Amino acid sequence: MKSMNEYINEAEEVLLHTYNRYPVVFDHGEGVKLYDLNGKEYLDFCAGIAVFALGYGNEEYNNALKAQVDKLIHTSNLFYSVPAINAAQALTGVSGMDRVFFTNSGAEAIEGAIKSARKYAFTKDGNTDHEIIAMNKSFHGRTMGALSVTGKKQYREPFYPMIGNIKYADFNDFESVLSQVTDKTCAIIMETIQGEGGIYPAKDSFLKDVRKLCDEKDILLILDEIQCGMGRSGNMFAYEAYGIKPDILTVAKAVGCGVPVGAFMMSQRVADKALVPGDHGTTYGGNPLVCAAVCEVLRQFEERDILKNVNETGAYLYEKLEMLMGEYDCITAHRGRGLIQGIELDPNKKKASQVCKNAIESGLIIITAGSDIIRFIPPLIISKEDIDNMIVLLKQALERD
Numbered sequence: 299m300k301s302m303n304e305y306i307n308e309a310e311e312v313l314l315h316t317y318n319r320y321p322v323v324f325d326h327g328e329g330v331k332l333y334d335l336n337g338k339e340y341l342d343f344c345a346g347i348a349v350f351a352l353g354y355g356n357e358e359y360n361n362a363l364k365a366q367v368d369k370l371i372h373t374s375n376l377f378y379s380v381p382a383i384n385a386a387q388a389l390t391g392v393s394g395m396d397r398v399f400f401t402n403s404g405a406e407a408i409e410g411a412i413k414s415a416r417k418y419a420f421t422k423d424g425n426t427d428h429e430i431i432a433m434n435k436s437f438h439g440r441t442m443g444a445l446s447v448t449g450k451k452q453y454r455e456p457f458y459p460m461i462g463n464i465k466y467a468d469f470n471d472f473e474s475v476l477s478q479v480t481d482k483t484c485a486i487i488m489e490t491i492q493g494e495g496g497i498y499p500a501k502d503s504f505l506k507d508v509r510k511l512c513d514e515k516d517i518l519l520i521l522d523e524i525q526c527g528m529g530r531s532g533n534m535f536a537y538e539a540y541g542i543k544p545d546i547l548t549v550a551k552a553v554g555c556g557v558p559v560g561a562f563m564m565s566q567r568v569a570d571k572a573l574v575p576g577d578h579g580t581t582y583g584g585n586p587l588v589c590a591a592v593c594e595v596l597r598q599f600e601e602r603d604i605l606k607n608v609n610e611t612g613a614y615l616y617e618k619l620e621m622l623m624g625e626y627d628c629i630t631a632h633r634g635r636g637l638i639q640g641i642e643l644d645p646n647k648k649k650a651s652q653v654c655k656n657a658i659e660s661g662l663i664i665i666t667a668g669s670d671i672i673r674f675i676p677p678l679i680i681s682k683e684d685i686d687n688m689i690v691l692l693k694q695a696l697e698r699d
């Protein structure tokens with residue numbers, strides 16, 4: 299058998315070098331643990347970037363997929379399929395949205411959301427110069443449309459020009475949003491809890507004020523819950539905690555727990571003026587296989603009362619990280635809720651990337667968000683004992699150079 303290093307060297311000869319990967323090749327997983335080719339165990343507080351919410355080696359999930367593989371994997375969207383209908387019903391049920399379009403990824407869900415907002419405005423006034431307001435520090439994906447609303451200039455600049463008429467405001471600063479609004483504004487897009495940008499939850503008054511502004515001016519509020527949705531915040535969707543609803547909602551990551559699926563959803567009011575036949579499409583999007591996964595994921599969320607576990611373990615994690623902040627002066631801030639939390643490190647004292655590297659060497663998977671923040675986005679089935687074990691390994695990683 300080839301060694302892990304041999305595989306890694308081969309990978310670096312054929313894969314386009316767009317990631318600086320950790321030097322690990324995983325072989326299999328069980329619950330909240332992953333195992334590399336050498337059989338070394340890792341406690342996973344990354345969950346494949348907030349994807350694998352229900353744990354590895356999940357027998358019922360695996361069986362649901364296997365059954366669908368044997369039945370029917372793909373037919374295209376020219377026909378109806380039972381898994382897609384069931385998945386759409388389940389998703390509208392938990393989100394309060396009325397209409398669903400399935401995509402293959404988060405970025406594609408954002409593309410669909412942008413197109414829906416522009417089409418809605420076009421239907422209303424026939425103009426073709428509508429504007430979208432996006433947030434600084436946001437992340438919405440790597441395709442050209444999604445990149446155009448991503449608030450990090452380093453990601454965008456090499457690929458200019460972006461799609462036109464995008465303006466930027468500061469997240470959690472309502473005045474900054476107001477200053478970007480014109481009579482051409484058709485949508486405001488933001489994450490309810492910024493993920494990649496550093497785990498910044500929207501302030502209660504900010505999101506409520508933006509919602510009110512959108513209502514007054516018939517601007518569509520697009521909430522990207524690709525990372526913070528699907529139970530991770532302690533609510534099924536993070537916006538529930540604010541008592542508001544978006545007009546357009548995007549999901550991906552944990553919605554299929556590992557198969558490539560996402561969705562953009564909208565209220566009927568938006569759907570009435572948005573996409574119609576000929577406006578949008580996808581060959582794979584929402585095929586029977588991925589929709590069978592979505593159905594099984596939502597079934598397990600209910601059966602296993604995942605939200606209850608997120609709230610209990612999320613509060614416990616919060617307490618533990620607050621204590622850690624008191625003990626280590628390199629930790630300067632702690633944010634988040636449920637099982638999406640982050641600690642900010644003083645880069646002059648400790649580099650977040652180095653701490654993550656140290657942690658992975660000692661068998662704990664944690665990743666950064668932005669340059670100075672370590673983020674904790676474990677599978678949603680994590681236990682308090684797993685959190686205790688994580689803290690022990692994290693302390694070791696913080697104490698090593």
Ligand SMILES: *Cc1c(COP(=O)(O)O)cnc(C)c1O
Pocket residue numbers: 403404405406408437438439440489493494522523524525526550551
């Ligand atoms: C990951 C992510 C995306 C992009 O999803 P992909 O599936 O990688 O295209 C968009 N928005 C948010 C908030 C994300 O976390």
